[in-house]
Each structure stands twice: as structure tokens, then as C-alpha cells.
Amino acid sequence: MKGSGSAALRRARTAALIGLAVVVSAGCSGGDGGGTKGEAAELRVRPPGVHSWTAEPCRLLTGAPPAEGFTLGSATDSASPEAREDIGESGGRPLYRRTGCLADLKGPDGSFWKLSATASVYEDSEPARHAYRVKEDLDRAHGRGPEKVHDTAYALPADDRGRPGRTLLLWNGDLVLTVSAYAPHGSTEREVRKDLEQILGNAARRIEDGLRDHDAPSPAP
Numbered sequence: 145m146k147g148s149g150s151a152a153l154r155r156a157r158t159a160a161l162i163g164l165a166v167v168v169s170a171g172c173s174g175g176d177g178g179g180t181k182g183e184a185a186e187l188r189v190r191p192p193g194v195h196s197w198t199a200e201p202c203r204l205l206t207g208a209p210p211a212e213g214f215t216l217g218s219a220t221d222s223a224s225p226e227a228r229e230d231i232g233e234s235g236g237r238p239l240y241r242r243t244g245c246l247a248d249l250k251g252p253d254g255s256f257w258k259l260s261a262t263a264s265v266y267e268d269s270e271p272a273r274h275a276y277r278v279k280e281d282l283d284r285a286h287g288r289g290p291e292k293v294h295d296t297a298y299a300l301p302a303d304d305r306g307r308p309g310r311t312l313l314l315w316n317g318d319l320v321l322t323v324s325a326y327a328p329h330g331s332t333e334r335e336v337r338k339d340l341e342q343i344l345g346n347a348a349r350r351i352e353d354g355l356r357d358h359d360a361p362s363p364a365p
Contacts (some may be wrong), residue, residue: 185191187345189294190352192317192358195265199223202245204354210259213252213344220246230266230275238271240264240320249343255328258304259343261351264320269363276315301333302326308333312344316352317363323347 177260185240198204200348202219223243232238242264249257266272276296283290283300290298296316302324314320327336 166204186295187297187312187314187348189296190316191362192269193319193352193356193362194317195263195319195352196357197223197225197241197243197354198355199225199243201243201261201263201351201354202247204351205245205247205259205261205347207350208346210249211339214257214339214343217248217250217251217256219248222246230271232271233274236271238267238270240266240275249325251328251339257328257339257343258307258309258326259324259347261321261323261347263322263351263355265355266318266320269317272315272318272320276313276320279313279320294310297348299341303327307331308336308340310340310344312348314348314352319352319355321348321351323351 162336191336200221200225202221205216205219214242221243222245225241227239227241229237230240242262244260244262247259249259251257264272264275280290280298283298288300290300293312293314297312298312300311302311306324307326307329308331309321309324311324314321314323322358323344325340325347
């Protein structure tokens with residue numbers, strides 16, 4: 145009886161240690177948010193906000209380095225104040241305005257990277273949600289393998305004439321944001337993924353926060 149009691153105690157201790165290891169591993173990998181590993185997984189869900197269009201979106205990226213060791217180079221705004229029509233649900237045609245930025249980045253070793261961002265600000269949050277879901281469904285249907293960052297953001301592998309890259313899509317309130325980054329020619333996706341995720345996460349946070357009207361009450365989720 146004593147031997148069986150000792151064996152049971154050892155099994156209980158082993159189970160407790162395994163359970164502790166699982167909890168620690170989940171915490172280190174960002175498992176609580178269900179996101180991908182890396183900096184993009186740290187892009188936390190924010191309460192829905194109200195956002196405004198800007199003619200100078202590149203200025204939203206100049207407050208801090210795009211990622212550790214990177215610098216922002218030449219940048220070009222592509223912003224039209226004209227409202228566009230989207231094909232919404234039930235034949236509706238909600239309006240939105242688009243603003244974007246294309247920028248060169250210099251890596252820690254002097255190599256040249258590329259960053260592009262497009263923000264679509266809708267007249268209401270529901271059309272923005274619909275546009276985001278449609279894009280997500282299309283990416284999934286075409287086998288592009290969306291990787292969930294959190295409930296309202298996902299990432300995709302991307303390519304620019306042989307340059308490995310990644311794209312992040314995010315929905316928040318009346319905003320649908322797309323950010324893409326590309327590494328230098330000759331890079332491999334495995335080598336540059338961590339840097340790409342840092343660039344995407346930082347750019348998405350700064351643009352969303354820069355376009356947000358911090359005095360407006362949050363719309364209903």
C-alpha cells in the first residue's frame with residue numbers, strides 16, 4: 145500500500161509540473177490572445193473607435209523607429225479626399241474614404257525594405273466590419289491561409305517580385321487597415337519573419353491610434 149501511495153504521489157507531482165509547463169508556454173507564446181508568434185501577436189484588441197481621414201498618413205509613422213534598428217526613409221502619401229462607394233450587404237453602397245502611405249525602410253545592416261499601408265475609413269462601423277469579413281473570406285477561399293492575430297486582425301504571407309513579405313489586415317470600428325512590408329531581394333521568409341512582424345505590428349498600432357478620434361465615444365462593438 146505504501147508503494148502504491150508513493151507512485152500515486154509521483155504521478156500527481158508529474159501532472160502538476162506538466163500543467164505548469166503548459167501554462168508558462170502559453171503565456172510566453174501569446175497563447176492568451178490566440179495570435180501568431182512574434183511582434184504582430186502583441187497587437188492587442190482595442191475597443192472600437194471612431195476614425196478620421198488624413199491627407200498625410202505617412203506622418204503617423206514618423207514618431208518612432210518602424211522596428212528595432214530600422215529607420216524610415218523616403219515616404220509618399222497617396223490620399224484622395226473623394227468618397228468612394230463600397231458594395232455592401234443587401235444592395236447597400238456605403239461610403240468610405242481611403243488614405244495610404246508608401247515608404248522605404250533601411251534595415252540595421254543598411255539593406256532596403258518596403259512598407260505600404262492603406263486605411264479605409266467608412267461612414268459607419270457595420271459596413272467596415274462587412275468589408276473586412278468579405279476580404280477574410282476571399283483570402284481563405286483562395287487558400288492564402290489567413291493567420292489570426294486576434295478576433296479582428298489576421299496576417300498573410302506576401303511577395304513583391306521575389307521579395308518575401310507579410311500583410312496584416314485589421315478592423316476597428318469604422319476603420320479597415322491593410323499594412324504590408326517586404327524584405328530585400330535574396331532574403332528568405334524564415335530569416336525575416338520576425339522583423340516583418342515587428343514592422344507590421346508597430347505600423348498598424350501607430351496608424352490606428354493616429355487616425356482615432358480620442359474624444360469621440362466608442363461605437364457599440
